[in-house]
Amino acid sequence: MKRFRSRFLNAQFVILFIVFSMMIVFLGNLFEGILFESASQEALSNMWLILIFSFAAAFFIIIYISLRISNQLTKPLEGALKVANELASGNFKARTYEYKLDETGQLSHALNILARNLQTMTTSYEIQQNRLMTLIENMDSGLILIDSKGHINLVNRFYKDTFQIQVNDYMDLLYYEAIPYRDIIRIVEETLLVEQTVRKQVELEVGIEIRHFDVSGAPILDQDNKLKGVVLVFHDITELKKLEQMRKDFVANVSHELKTPVTSLKGFAETLLDGAMENKAFRTRFLTIILNESDRLQSLIQDLLDLSKMEQKHFSLNWQVVDLKEVIDDCLLMTQSKAEKKGIEVNVQYEGNLHIKGDTNRLKQVFLNLIANSITYTPEDGKVTISVKESSDIVQFIISDNGIGIRKEELPRIFERFYRVDRARSRNSGGTGLGLAIVKHLVEAHHGRIDVKSELGDGTTFVITLNKKRHF
Template identity: 85%
Template sequence: MKRFRSRFLNAQFVILFLVFSILVVFIGNLFEGILFDNASEEALSNMWLILILSFTGAFFIIVYLSLRISNQLTKPLEGALNVANELASGNFKARTYEYKLDETGQLSHALNILARNLQNMTNSYEIQQNRLMTLIENMDSGLILIDSKGHINLVNRFYKETFHIKTEEYLDLLYYEALPYREIIRLVEETLLVEQTVRKQVELQVGIEMRHFDVSGAPILNHDEKLKGVVLVFHDITELKKLEQMRKDFVANVSHELKTPVTSLKGFAETLLDGAMENKAFRTRFLTIILNESDRLQSLIQDLLDLSKMEQKHFALNWQDVDLKEVIDDCLLMTKSKADKKSIEVEISYNGDLQIKGDANRLKQVFLNLIANSITYTPEGGSVRIFVNEEKDAVQFTISDNGIGIRQEELPRIFERFYRVDRARSRNSGGTGLGLAIVKHLVEAHQGQIAVNSQPGEGTTFVITLNKERQY
């Protein structure tokens, strides 16, 4: 614009100079020939001087006016051109001065409206883009965006944290070079081939752990139905798979535990009906077995009902003042015959004030389970030691035996339903496999804590800590 303005002014000056020169010569000659035929040379010289000065003054006045007019014409165009350049470079905040409403003023006004619209559109786009990126980055599923050429354009935070990778390990690389899992590569290839959503459940190794994912590959199509890329979404379903496996194990264990006593009941009943009842010794023996299996079946069903009730939201304890010494003494009395049969010495030590807030019946269930377990898994002639001590704001119950013990890798699972460290020995002992699961639920319902320590062949120690007062 400045170059155009300079050329325009130069052309104006040349034209004006030529026009005025011609006019001066023409008018001078005209006046000299018409008016001053008989004039002296001095008069002619003065006439020429006046003429030249007049035309020179007129020339500068016209030049000045031309400059003013040129500025009025070119300055709005310069402003409009500058704003257009700024808009082209992405600066949508640029504005030009709006002159009077002639053609140039209308142009400036139109450019300002265009700039404002572009700025509003850009701001709206940035807000939407930020919202979308915030959503993608904070979603609880992994996401990978692949373009139509197979390059990875985006990897969200969940995927990077889950698979322990960095952005540069994936970004702008071809998907089959970056992704280390053959199942996912095949899923992307199938999505690109059929141009439809493909969904699979896969098990992938993440570090040293195997995790389950529900992976969806969806094609990205434009308005012309042309493929623009593929988006991969990873839903971590590891916990769901664990729960599903626990449910399957629970059903299988319950079925097995119920099947064993039912089979015994049916078998011995059929044996009696087939003629064994005529023999008094057989009849007494078989009926005793039937009674024991019925007790075992009843115990299993009761434990299942108790555990189910404890896991319900409306399960509540009957809070009252409880003397733990009385509760534990009752439990020792109930297990005395079992300990005497195996010649197991049970030692008990009470220290301090053992009054707490709790449910006496449920606490009796806890201590009875632990004492019975210690006696069951302690060999004949062994010993069980119980210490009940008052702490600052709690009471600690510790029971130790010198029984078979538990391996370290087994300890985290002993509170699972139906989990048995030694299945054959546990089943022969008559346990249901639910005792420790019930103990853990009841201790936690009392807002207490339970811990276990054990060494194979040396024995096991359980420690329960119960608050003296109920925590609200």
């Protein structure tokens, strides 16, 4: 713009200078021809001086006026050009001064409208981009974006945290070089081939564990249905798989546990009906077995009903003041004959105020189950130690034995329904496999906590922590 303005002024100066020179020469010759005969040489010289001075003054006046006009014409254009350059560089906040409502003023006004529209569009786009990135980064599923050339353009936080990777491990790399799982690479290849959504469930090794994922590969198509890339979405279904497996195990275990006593009842009843009833010794023995199996079946059904009630939302406890010493003494009295038969020594120690808020019958169910288990899994002439002590706002119940113990890898599963550390001994002892699951539910219903420590062959210790006051 400055170069244009300079050229414009230079051209004006040259043209004006030529025009005025020609006019001076022409007029001078004209006047000299007309006045030559009557005017003296001095008068002619004065006339030339006056003529030159007049035209010089007129020349400078015209130059001044031209400069003013030039500034008025070029200044708005310079401002418009500056704003246009700023808009081209991405600065949509730039504005130009709107002069008079002539052509240059309309140009400045149009540029300002364009700048405002671009700024509004850019702000709206940035808001949408921020919302989209926030949604992608905080979604509860992993996401990978792959372009049409196979390069990875985006990896969200869930995927990075789940698979414990860094951004540099994936960004701008080819998907088959960055992703270490062959099953995922096949999903991408199939999606690129058929250009349709591909969904599969896969097992992937993540660190030291195997996790289950529902993976969806969806093609990204433009308006002309041309493939622009692929988006992979990873849904972690590991917990669902675990719950499904637990359900299957529960159904299988319930079926097995119910089948065993029912088979015994049916078998011995048929034997009696086939003639064994006439033999008094057989009749007494078989009826005793039938009674024991009926008790076992009743106990199993009762435990299942109790567990079902505890897992329901409306399950509630009968809150009252409970004397733990009295409850535990009752449990010891109920298990005394069993301990004496095996020659097991049971030692009890009480410390502090052992009155808490809780459900007496449910707490008795908890302690009776744990004491009976300790006696069951402690060998003959063994030892069971019980300690109940007050500490600040809590009371701890600790029971230890020197029994068979539990392997470390089995400790996380001992509170599962029907899970048995020693299946043969559990069945022979008449256990249902639901006792510890019920204990855990009841302790948590009291807003307490149960912990277990054990070493194989070195006994087991259960610690129950209960609050003295009810927590709502």
